[in-house]
């Protein structure tokens with residue numbers, strides 16, 4: 235029976251990001267109407283991890299806005315990771331904190347982080363169109379660092395930023411080079427504060443790309459992440475027929491997700507098993 239993996243995310247440091255990523259409401263350049271805070275209260279993070287567990291998530295990702303890790307952030311992520319693992323058993327802890335050196339990643343590993351998420355976002359060629367404050371190469375290098383220190387690599391991207399089919403092919407080729415353990419595929423969620431065209435990515439195109447990525451990387455977990463609700467609407471369970479085997483459960487970083495219990499009901503009604511471990 236096909237197993238579906240659920241992963242929950244916690245935005246532990248939100249907004250005011252120095253980078254100008256055009257798809258992101260957390261960029262200070264975009265001035266979007268979102269909650270902004272430097273460090274989420276540790277008890278709140280632990281409670282979110284408990285809720286994740288209740289919602290049958292096997293992965294819990296500590297996400298922070300900003301270009302990358304520094305000493306203070308490493309310390310905060312470690313504090314959060316240690317607090318979560320002292321209160322919640324058997325959650326695979328993932329960190330997603332931007333660009334990272336091998337030394338910083340090793341510190342996170344010591345605190346119980348098992349995977350690190352850093353998305354390529356799109357093709358190397360198209361990246362300068364969506365971000366001018368850092369390079370795609372820096373992102374790729376962080377992905378290599380993650381692999382080199384022995385953390386599991388979670389790396390994917392986002393569709394619907396105005397990229398061409400050639401860009402999507404190039405993005406897929408880069409994913410093939412990296413061969414991540416898990417590949418989050420996001421679909422652009424329009425917001426009037428963002429400089430991109432206010433357009434929802436086409437569902438058939440999205441299914442086509444889920445299938446293409448899953449066939450090209452049969453050993454990677456294919457996660458449909460942000461934009462699931464607006465791109466697929468109530469047809470979202472179709473994603474599993476096209477090769478997806480993982481979703482984000484609960485809310486996203488700055489937008490609400492479906493009710494977790496409704497998602498779980500839909501998955502089990504299709505006869506799929508919800509994984510009880512990340513392995």
Ligand code: SF4
Nearest residue numbers: 251253255258261300
């Ligand atoms: S670096 Fe991350 S948080 Fe900052 S604007 Fe880009 S995507 Fe958003």
